[in-house]
Amino acid sequence: KAGVTQTPRYLIKTRGQQVTLSCSPISGHRSVSWYQQTPGQGLQFLFEYFSETQRNKGNFPGRFSGRQFSNSRSEMNVSTLELGDSALYLCASSLARGVVTDTQYFGPGTRLTVL
Amino acid sequence: GEDVEQSLFLSVREGDSSVINCTYTDSSSTYLYWYKQEPGAGLQLLTYIFSNMDMKQDQRLTVLLNKKDKHLSLRIADTQTGDSAIYFCADLVDSSYKLIFGSGTRLLVRP
Numbered sequence: 001k002a003g004v005t006q007t008p009r010y011l012i013k014t015r016g017q018q019v020t021l022s023c024s025p026i027s028g029h030r031s032v033s034w035y036q037q038t039p040g041q042g043l044q045f046l047f048e049y050f051s052e053t054q055r056n057k058g059n060f061p062g063r064f065s066g067r068q069f070s071n072s073r074s075e076m077n078v079s080t081l082e083l084g085d086s087a088l089y090l091c092a093s094s095l096a097r098g099v100v101t102d103t104q105y106f107g108p109g110t111r112l113t114v115l
Numbered sequence: 116g117e118d119v120e121q122s123l124f125l126s127v128r129e130g131d132s133s134v135i136n137c138t139y140t141d142s143s144s145t146y147l148y149w150y151k152q153e154p155g156a157g158l159q160l161l162t163y164i165f166s167n168m169d170m171k172q173d174q175r176l177t178v179l180l181n182k183k184d185k186h187l188s189l190r191i192a193d194t195q196t197g198d199s200a201i202y203f204c205a206d207l208v209d210s211s212y213k214l215i216f217g218s219g220t221r222l223l224v225r226p
Contacts, residue, residue: 004157031212033212033213033214035216042218042219043203043216048212048213050212055212058213090157090158092158092214102146103148104160104214105160106158106159106160107157108157109156
């Protein structure tokens with residue numbers, strides 16, 4: 001079974017631009033979560049989607065947004081990029097069979113560099 | 116709020132056992148996880164433990180959970196150079212479907 005895939009793997013943008021990152025979950029998984037990883041802040045939760053609905057959001061500004069499609073694929077968008085948005089963005093998928101989200105499996109990440 | 120803490124660095128000799136420790140604050144933890152991250156890569160799930168368990172063994176990996184002290188540990192037996200990586204402890208916050216991660220422990224295995 002294929003794992004979580006993320007595209008693109010690397011991205012270079014300039015301040016003020018916007019960017020869209022894509023995540024395809026493991027087949028059959030319905031929940032997709034996004035995390036930001038930086039040397040200073042570590043791994044921080046961005047948001048989680050299930051059945052095309054955002055169930056929870058972390059403490060990030062409104063410039064960070066996401067969506068999920070009917071096939072469970074997800075995209076996240078960052079508008080008006082700032083230097084501090086440079087990070088590894090990780091996507092995780094899980095089956096989400098019930099009330100408690102089960103094990104999250106991570107993709108390889110998208111490395112975003114903002115110049 | 117919920118918090119997870121880990122020591123930053125551990126160095127062991129090849130063939131020895133490694134023990135990575137983690138403490139958490141969440142009183143309603145259901146699952147606790149260990150992930151491994153190699154340079155330039157995403158997070159690889161190593162193992163997890165349900166909160167009503169004290170111990171879980173999976174080949175070379177042993178997870179111990181002391182729920183009273185909110186302490187979790189990962190023991191790697193017969194540590195190999197390929198085990199050199201950053202290890203993250205993570206707590207699943209039941210009410211919000213998110214993982215709270217520790218800062219990661221960098222494990223260096225010396226030949």
